[in-house]
Amino acid sequence: MARAVAGDRSAFGVLVERYAAAVRRVARAVLGDPDDADDAAQDAFLSAFVKLRQYDPHRPFGPWLMRIAANAATDRRRRRAVRRAESLDGLRAWGPQPDAEAQRRDLGLRLREALAQLPERRRAAVVLFDVEGYSHADIGRILGIPEGTVRSEVFHARRALRVLLADWKEDVE
Amino acid sequence: MTPEPTPFDHRPDPVLGGALSRVLAPGDQAAFVARVMAALDDAAVAHWDVLASWARAGIAAAVVAVIVGGLLVARPAGSPASLEDVLAVAAGPAAPALVAGSTPPDPSVVLTSAEER
Numbered sequence: 370m371a372r373a374v375a376g377d378r379s380a381f382g383v384l385v386e387r388y389a390a391a392v393r394r395v396a397r398a399v400l401g402d403p404d405d406a407d408d409a410a411q412d413a414f415l416s417a418f419v420k421l422r423q424y425d426p427h428r429p430f431g432p433w434l435m436r437i438a439a440n441a442a443t444d445r446r447r448r449r450a451v452r453r454a455e456s457l458d459g460l461r462a463w464g465p466q467p468d469a470e471a472q473r474r475d476l477g478l479r480l481r482e483a484l485a486q487l488p489e490r491r492r493a494a495v496v497l498f499d500v501e502g503y504s505h506a507d508i509g510r511i512l513g514i515p516e517g518t519v520r521s522e523v524f525h526a527r528r529a530l531r532v533l534l535a536d537w538k539e540d541v542e
Numbered sequence: 543m544t545p546e547p548t549p550f551d552h553r554p555d556p557v558l559g560g561a562l563s564r565v566l567a568p569g570d571q572a573a574f575v576a577r578v579m580a581a582l583d584d585a586a587v588a589h590w591d592v593l594a595s596w597a598r599a600g601i602a603a604a605v606v607a608v609i610v611g612g613l614l615v616a617r618p619a620g621s622p623a624s625l626e627d628v629l630a631v632a633a634g635p636a637a638p639a640l641v642a643g644s645t646p647p648d649p650s651v652v653l654t655s656a657e658e659r
Contacts (some may be wrong), residue, residue: 378582385578386571399637407574414578415585480565497568499559505552524551530558 370430374421381421385414388431391501392438398496399442399489404443405449413441432507438494439511446489476534483530493524494519 372380380492392413397406417437424433482494490512498519505523507514568574 378579381582382575382579389571389574390568390579393574394566397566397568397586403569405578407568410574411578411581415581418582477563477565480561484562484565489615495558496562499554500563500566502554502559525559527551527555530562534558534561539612 370426374424374426376421381418384430384434388525389414389435391431392434394500395435395438395493396442398484398492399439400446401406401485405445409442409445411440412445416441429507431501432503432511435497435503435507435512436513442493443489468495479534480530483534487529489524490514491522491526494522495530497526498523 370380370384371383373489374392389474393406393410396413397403400406400409413434417434420437424430438504451535487495494508497511498505503511505516505519508519508523513517
């Protein structure tokens with residue numbers, strides 16, 4: 370970390386390798402479209418490299434980076450002035466869809482649709498909590514919202530996803 | 543998945559988390575890392591390009607300043623003309639009155655002086 374802060378690119382490359390998957394997942398949770406998400410993730414890493422001197426080494430690096438990533442994804446969405454409806458279209462367009470009927474029964478597609486129906490902040494909160502394993506307090510700092518709001522967002526997201534996943538199970542059965 | 547989620551759950555749901563992780567799974571990791579590092583290099587090159595453009599502008603400004611300064615220094619500095627010199631050049635009966643008078647000259651006097659020259 371110290372080498373990366375000092376401007377060592379190879380050391381920063383190690384950090385990119387370590388956190389790339391998480392940053393891309395969070396960006397994708399916010400933006401939906403995987404290409405947009407990767408662009409935002411790249412913006413986040415470049416921004417992090419520039420801001421590394423502002424990083425407090427006494428604090429964990431992950432939440433600091435995730436805050437930059439969440440902001441980069443949100444900024445990108447705002448810059449492109451993507452309306453919510455278009456964002457939902459993007460989320461639904463994830464991945465190939467060779468057979469709509471078959472895909473409809475697919476858990477992945479159902480989850481994508483379920484995620485697409487959640488507000489952006491709720492999507493980010495549930496992914497940061499259930500996928501990335503951050504605490505409510507950390508997520509509050511990452512998203513810039515109170516811890517209680519994080520709990521509420523995660524709760525509502527889980528409940529919505531659970532309903533849709535239950536529907537999916539009933540379809541399968 | 544947790545049977546009945548509450549706002550007070552403080553542990554991640556491994557089933558939901560795993561499913562979401564698969565849905566959000568990014569593509570080729572190595573390609574992405576390479577892309578970020580290449581963008582980092584490009585950003586550094588662009589940074590030096592900006593500095594170089596600033597340096598070019600600075601050099602051009604310095605050259606202009608040197609040329610202007612040189613012209614100012616090299617210009618012959620003539621001593622101011624004395625009153626006698628002026629009167630000698632404007633030799634005529636009306637000239638002293640024109641130069642030394644406390645009131646504005648009469649235009650006819652000026653014209654007459656010019657005609658005499």
